[in-house]
Amino acid sequence: MKQQTNFFTARSWLYVPLVLLAIFYLVPMYIMLVTGFKSFAEVDLQTMWSLPSGLHFENFTAAWEQLQPNIINTLLMVVPAAIISSFLGSINGFVLARWKFPGADIIFPLLLFGMFIPYQSILIPLVEFMRTIYLYGGLPGLVLAHVIYGIPITTLTFRNYYATVPKELLEASRIDGAGILGVYWYILLPISIPAFVVVMIWQFTSAWNDFLFAVVLTNPENWPVTVALNNMAGSQIIAWNVQMAGSFLAAVPTLIVYIFLGRYFLRGLMSGALKG
């Protein structure tokens, strides 16, 4: 391998496009942080690219005051959505991976298609239905929407994970007299933690970042942070520096998840492409 004649004769040149692209990806982060840490006095569109004189928190404080109720709304919605989704996905994935009941071959593709539909095609019935069952306007209705429309991706991820569990392990436990529930509870659940992490991160991120369901299903007092942030950006009253700080606050939780659990995040992404 060492003596290979690489067609890029000087390999260090490869860093030029890599670094240029890195700058492209970092520019929005740079602007968010640089603006956020400036003092109100320093904030000026003319000097938006220059570094702050020190670390000031006025912008973050102002943005936090604006967005705090919405960030709390998002948290109250995202945590139950992620937990319920992953348990449902785990149960479904287990059944679909192990026990082929009649019609499973038809139901599975139908389930998967639900992952790709444009939600505009179900939005009117969804709103009407939520009104009928008195879940329109609040957070429980939003949780329900995320859980149900999350079933396809969570089921798929768990199914692919359980398909890798050796059959012998399950056969052995069945000979020992465990029923299907026993196999799930004692054998599969304890070894499912990696899949749970993948699915929870996936559902956490997509519910945190969702805008469409939130904007049509919630009243202003229950708005999650994405809707509130968009509203803030559209208003003429709130200064752009506060908008930048607010954007950063809204992005921090999912960024933290990405930084610390990026590998699991990537696995979720890949199962979204049906590559298990």
Place this chain on the structure above:
Amino acid sequence: MHLKKDTAISIALVLPSIIAVGVFVYGFIVWSIRVSVSNWKGLLPNYEFIGLQNYIQLMQDPRFHIDVRNTVIFTVLFVGGCLIIGLGTAILLDQGLRGENFFRSLYLFPMAISFIVAGVVWRWLMNPAAGSRMSGLNLLFDNLGLDFLINRWYTTPYWGIAFIAIPAIWQMSGYTMALYLGGLRAVPDTLREAARVDGATELEIYRFIILPLLRPITLSALIILGHISLKVFDLIIAVAGKQVALDVPAIYMWTTTFDGYFFGRGAAIGILLLISVAVLIIPYLYFTLRAEAEV
């Protein structure tokens, strides 16, 4: 022995989910189709059947023509940009350079951020204001002496939608790279070695061996990015609000339904979007699942 019982329990376990998806996906699609052939305008439901009127009106609607045009321009640039940058970075990162992990994580992090956050930030980066109020990238170009790059971004007449592809590529090109990297890692080293022994240059190895092997990945990426592109919604809203010049079907559906209470037309747009996505996704699911079953 307890096979029968197990089957019953299995069905009981998945039944709630199957019913939920059945109702919320397929039931609601049927319901939407019903609304799309109704004369429902206004707050109160009205299911008076008017045939394909809503669809016919859309076909003649200048705003819907703008939507289709914008979707086509956006899709070509967004999908093309993601594929080129994604494949390019994947090949660069496959050369075994130092710092590979760092660059890979960096390119992928925008995926973790919402379209709304990205849109709000890019809205200021692509601020079209000129003269003394100049800011964002235009200001940067001015300071760097790259004045020829200064432009009106998403407010450019006719081509404004093209600039929305920039933040969209910013978000999704890393994902495309990850897909390609997965494919490149799956190319056996022995194949490359064999080609080298046969005297192939690195360029020829890519041209004749690796790129053809990546074709299925390009197809997957094309379909996934294409369907995201058909659904593009929150990014445009966050960058530019509701402007007719930057309208797309998903936004038209939202405004005509929830601002204009024209439910019949909104449902028709939703169903047209569904059909366009289904044309991409159904063959994809069919071939992917069949390939999986053969393994």
